Amino acid sequence: MNRNRLIIGAIVLFVVVFAIVALIANIGGIIEWVGGAIDFLLNPQQRIATIIPCSESDGCKLLHPIVFGVVFALVIVTGFAYTTLLERKIIAWLQQRSGPNRVGPFGLMQPAADAVKLIFKEDIMPDRADKWVYLIAPMVKVIPTLIVLAVVPLGPDIIIPWFDGNWYQVPLGLSDVNVGILWILGITSIATYGIVLAGWSSNNKYAMLGAVRSTAQMISYELSLGLTMAVPVMIVSSMSIGDIIDAQAGSPLNWFVFQNPLAAGLLIIALFAEVSRSPFDLPEAEQELTAGFMTEYSGMKFAMFMMAEYLGMIGVAVIASSLFFGGYHLIPVTAAPIMGPLILIGKVVAFLFLFIWVRATLPRIRYDRLMQFGWKVMLPLALLSVAWTSISVVLGDVSGSPVVYGIVSGIFFVVVVAAGFFFLRESGDPTAEIEDDLADDPVVTGERRGLAWIVLNLVGGLIAIPFALVEMLVKSLESVGKTAQPLSDETAIVPVNTEAAATKSGGD
Amino acid sequence: MALEQFAPAGVMIIIATILAFIILVISRIFGPHRPTFRKNAPYESGMKPIGPAQRRVPVRFYLVAVLFIIFDVEVIFFLPWAVAMRDLGVYGLIVMGVFTLMLIVGFIYEWKKGALEWE
Numbered sequence: 001m002n003r004n005r006l007i008i009g010a011i012v013l014f015v016v017v018f019a020i021v022a023l024i025a026n027i028g029g030i031i032e033w034v035g036g037a038i039d040f041l042l043n044p045q046q047r048i049a050t051i052i053p054c055s056e057s058d059g060c061k062l063l064h065p066i067v068f069g070v071v072f073a074l075v076i077v078t079g080f081a082y083t084t085l086l087e088r089k090i091i092a093w094l095q096q097r098s099g100p101n102r103v104g105p106f107g108l109m110q111p112a113a114d115a116v117k118l119i120f121k122e123d124i125m126p127d128r129a130d131k132w133v134y135l136i137a138p139m140v141k142v143i144p145t146l147i148v149l150a151v152v153p154l155g156p157d158i159i160i161p162w163f164d165g166n167w168y169q170v171p172l173g174l175s176d177v178n179v180g181i182l183w184i185l186g187i188t189s190i191a192t193y194g195i196v197l198a199g200w201s202s203n204n205k206y207a208m209l210g211a212v213r214s215t216a217q218m219i220s221y222e223l224s225l226g227l228t229m230a231v232p233v234m235i236v237s238s239m240s241i242g243d244i245i246d247a248q249a250g251s252p253l254n255w256f257v258f259q260n261p262l263a264a265g266l267l268i269i270a271l272f273a274e275v276s277r278s279p280f281d282l283p284e285a286e287q288e289l290t291a292g293f294m295t296e297y298s299g300m301k302f303a304m305f306m307m308a309e310y311l312g313m314i315g316v317a318v319i320a321s322s323l324f325f326g327g328y329h330l331i332p333v334t335a336a337p338i339m340g341p342l343i344l345i346g347k348v349v350a351f352l353f354l355f356i357w358v359r360a361t362l363p364r365i366r367y368d369r370l371m372q373f374g375w376k377v378m379l380p381l382a383l384l385s386v387a388w389t390s391i392s393v394v395l396g397d398v399s400g401s402p403v404v405y406g407i408v409s410g411i412f413f414v415v416v417v418a419a420g421f422f423f424l425r426e427s428g429d430p431t432a433e434i435e436d437d438l439a440d441d442p443v444v445t446g447e448r449r450g451l452a453w454i455v456l457n458l459v460g461g462l463i464a465i466p467f468a469l470v471e472m473l474v475k476s477l478e479s480v481g482k483t484a485q486p487l488s489d490e491t492a493i494v495p496v497n498t499e500a501a502a503t504k505s506g507g508d
Numbered sequence: 509m510a511l512e513q514f515a516p517a518g519v520m521i522i523i524a525t526i527l528a529f530i531i532l533v534i535s536r537i538f539g540p541h542r543p544t545f546r547k548n549a550p551y552e553s554g555m556k557p558i559g560p561a562q563r564r565v566p567v568r569f570y571l572v573a574v575l576f577i578i579f580d581v582e583v584i585f586f587l588p589w590a591v592a593m594r595d596l597g598v599y600g601l602i603v604m605g606v607f608t609l610m611l612i613v614g615f616i617y618e619w620k621k622g623a624l625e626w627e
Contacts, residue, residue, distance in 0.1 A: 300535030
């Protein structure tokens with residue numbers, strides 16, 4: 001099986017490389033043709049005289065939020081289910097295990113199995129718990145993670161037909177309000193209430209400690225989050241997420257991460273703490289606190305807390321990519337608006353991979369160091385990043401030339417890099433010995449763990465999904481067929497005759 | 509007029525609430541419900557629970573909350589200025605610099621006073 005997979009993967013990879021070479025050779029003509037076709041399909045001004053913008057039609061204004069909201073909720077909940085599988089698979093891969101591989105091909109049905117299992121588990125209500133608060137807390141935790149993305153456009157406007165024969169231009173976002181940044185800051189803060197209520201109402205010491213810890217952690221890192229979120233606002237002069245994304249259109253060099261890499265890095269660290277992912281997963285430190293604020297929760301209420309955590313991961317991935325990494329812009333998407341969400345999904349998966357990679361790599365930070373890092377490192381650096389952007393933007397505006405902006409910004413960059421280099425060099429331990437035990441190193445043992453091996457296995461695995469499905473079907477049909485066989489003498493159950501069995505075994 | 513923009517977000521809040529409610533109801537319908545005394549007791553690693561859990565928390569958390577309020581107000585002042593920064597120009601930059609400088613003086617005082625130490 002593995003060998004076949006490798007061979008199939010090699011063949012498909014060869015075909016793909018050949019196709020890419022052919023594409024590059026004829027790129028101009030193909031782009032013209034594809035652009036024309038997509039233009040015809042998705043941007044049909046040539047065919048249709050009237051396209052009604054959604055904001056001018058009462059029916060569309062009423063229906064769009066409902067339809068989009070339901071579709072968005074279903075998509076993101078499915079995304080949550082498969083994020084759990086992605087996390088388990090990637091961590092298994094990083095730890096050289098197999099991960100879930102029993103339920104369906106490559107464990108693809110594992111999330112569904114988990115959900116079914118959790119639905120049929122008992123929902124325990126502790127005797128000492130405050131009943132209503134205990135019930136409401138998971139909802140308070142999960143609802144903000146669902147609605148925080150309501151202000152983020154997930155793609156450019158698309159034009160779709162509707163049953164009344166008209167074509168409507170609908171935005172791919174619920175409402176791009178003009179205070180989007182404040183909405184995100186406010187809504188993510190509400191999730192803290194879910195943790196506090198859960199920990200307090202459980203009336204359990206672990207839960208209480210986890211809740212108090214988690215609150216202190218979240219509010220400490222929220223300061224750096226708010227300050228670094230102000231950096232794109234300064235450059236764009238607007239708090240609308242749509243304006244911030246559109247200001248980063250064009251080439252990837254327009255992304256704000258290249259204007260202020262310090263703020264982007266701080267934002268990502270603060271978001272790690274905000275969704276309490278490793279290495280900041282103190283609220284759920286299982287060695288000390290069992291499960292933190294979730295200790296008393298079971299069944300679907302526990303699943304709701306997990307859902308909130310993973311939906312939060314997806315949400316902050318969208319927020320980080322919108323604010324600093326270009327949102328849905330990578331290649332120009334005006335010709336094919338449907339590419340926007342696909343690019344955004346690609347960026348979100350890249351961020352999720354980063355989250356999971358960090359979880360597999362870094363140990364959990366100690367609590368006093370967590371607070372000291374938040375207050376003594378993150379906060380001054382966040383103020384510095386705000387000073388960086390504000391001073392260079394204002395000086396650039398005053399002088400009227402982008403060169404001044406570049407020079408001032410470059411000076412800040414050099415100062416930050418040099419200061420960081422000297423500070424980190426002094427804080428490192430120069431006497432630490434480097435481990436030179438290479439017995440487990442894949443390079444020495446010759447294990448096949450290279451990039452080409454990964455790509456081959458990935459491609460071969462994807463190709464093998466239909467084959468595995470057919471194989472599973474055939475096997476299940478075979479087993480069904482076996483049960484229907486008539487009882488013959490060989491398969492009939494006969495009472496065990498010990499004497500006959502003994503003589504038979506003796507004769508053999 | 510401005511509040512009309514938030515109507516779709518309100519719809520999303522309703523959808524999210526319904527979704528969360530459905531999840532709670534599903535587990536209520538399909539899950540078994542067989543409470544026992546020991547099952548419903550607070551979990552304390554298998555020991556008999558000692559005393560109430562909703563007791564006083566260390567005062568350090570209170571201090572963190574107070575510091576958070578101060579700096580969060582600063583962040584809230586930063587955001588409107590960030591929107592208008594390019595219009596205000598050098599004047600706004602200097603005014604905001606003075607405001608931040610005062611806060612930084614307070615921050616250094618806290619730091620030296622030991623309010624940020626966790627022991």
